[in-house]
Amino acid sequence: MTATVLHVDGLGKAFRTYRSEWSRVLSWFGGKPDILKEQWVLRNIGFRVAPGEAIGLVGQNGAGKSTLLKLITGTLRPTAGRVDVHGRIAAILELGMGMNPEFTGRQNVYNVAGLMGFTRDRIDTLMPEIKDFAEIGDYFDQPLRIYSSGMQMRVAFSVATAVKPDILIVDEALSVGDAYFQHKSFDRIREFREHGTTLLIVSHDRSAIQTLCDRAILLERGAQIKDGTPEEVMDLYNALLAERQEQTVEVRRHDTGRTQTVSGTLEAVVQDIGLFNGRDEPVEFVNVGDPVTLRIRVRIDRSLPRLVLGYMIKDRLGQTMFGTNTFHTEQILEDLEAGSVVTYTAAFHANLGPGSYSIATALVSSDTHLINNYEWRDLALMFTVSNHDKPYFIGTAWVPPSIRIER
Structure with missing residues (x-):
């Protein structure tokens, strides 16, 4: 049986209002209290985490992510289920948690540690x-109340990660730091991961989840609705972010074994999509830097006042390499009739590093899919970039330099 460093089983949390303090005390000893009001924020959450594994927790605000982390760290008691932890936990949850604003940074380190x-x-x-x-220089010996939120984050992260933990839990707190310290923090997290630390991270940053994590868990209104690869979970999360009125969310298994998420009202749909070389031949393999054309044929199934096409090029981990739409290029179409077909052609150079890539498409009415999401289609097309004739390089972008050396 695979070793487990964290086991969450049937976990649930309800916040209760009791008719009297005696009822509250009775609940502490396992009695049946007289409950006036009960609100469940988490129900039947269950998963296992292996040593060294990295798990991303994803969900909209109010989905229960922070509550789950507090249950795992023991700062909240579960109403149902259990949490089994094997190892030392270091957690960075709400900014300032466990810190006294009247203490200096140094004093708070003694307190928190x-x-x-x-x-x-x-x-x-x-x-x-x-x-x-x-x-933070001399501020380290100044009261915390004069710190900026970014400085508080620096102290909190520094003390929490001073010694490599068995399990590192990071909430959205890192998002308040400046860009320099975010890079520094993620470098330390990656270093811990390389040395076997288990990671649980909450983030709305798709790139962070897909770069750092082996799996992701999607929470929605206190329920666990998906446990899978970061790409699958983030695609489904993206679909759920759209307005739900008269929309469908369909998850399909692609021929390659990957999961494709399609969502929207389907008033307009991608009928056909293809990538073509300079001779207008369909291609699946492209040389670094070669000119290619992306051709997308869209069918209008219901009369629409406005239509915008967007597309994103993603790497094999689902991270966006490039994306744009016809709202930003000022090519919005108006007054489209049902039954009509529109063909979009986008020509560009494949200035990408060797690897496999996918294209996601979006049919919307403005610059975002959160309003009038006609169709969002992940893995609409896949292609591979190879390096046949360029000098060797690493990375996901082909940005050839002109190097001059003077002696």
Whole structure:
């Protein structure tokens, strides 16, 4: 049986209003209290995490992500189910949690690290490294109340990750940091991962989830609705973000084994899509930097006042390499009749690194699919880029330099 560092089984959390304080006390001892009101924010959540695995938690605001993390860390007690943890947890949840605004940064490090189980001698040993990593200078010995949110994040992350944990839990708190410290933080997270730390991260950043995580779990209104690859989960999450009135969300298994998500009202749909070389021949394999043409034929099934086509090129992990739409190129179509067909042609150079890529398409009325999402189609087309005649390079973009050397 595969080793498990975290096991969540049938987990649920309800916030209750009792008719009296005696009823509340009765509930502590397993009695049947007189409950006035009960609101479940999580129900029947279950998953296992192996040592060294990275899991992304995804969902809209109010889906229950932060509550789940608090249950796992033990700062909240579950109403139902259980959490089994094997190893030491370091958690960065709500900004400022466990910190006193009247204490200095240094004093807060002693406070927070003490709560994490470290002795004062151990904290004294770690303090120089914590201060250096936070990089807030003399503010380290100033009261926390004068810190910016980014400075608070620097101290919180530095103390939480001063010693490699068995399980690292990161909520959206990292989003408040400046770009430099975000890069620095993610480098440390990657380093921990390489040395076997298990990661649970909450983020709306698709790139972070797909770069760092092996799996992702999608929560919706307190329920667990998907546990799968980051690409599959983020595609489904993206579909659920759209307005739901008269919309469908369909998940299909692609010929390659990958899962394709199609969502929308289907008032307009992609009828055909293809990638063509300079001789107007359909291609699946493209040389780095070669000119290609993307051709998309759209069928209008209901009269539409406005139509915008967007497309994104994604790498094999589902990260967006490039995306645009005809709203931003100022090519919006208006007053389209039912039954008509529109063909879009986009010509560009495949300035991409070697690897496999996919194209996602969006048919909408403006610059976003959150309003009038006619059709969003992931994995609409796949192609492979190879390097036949360019100097060797690494990365996902072909940005050839002109290098000059002077001695």
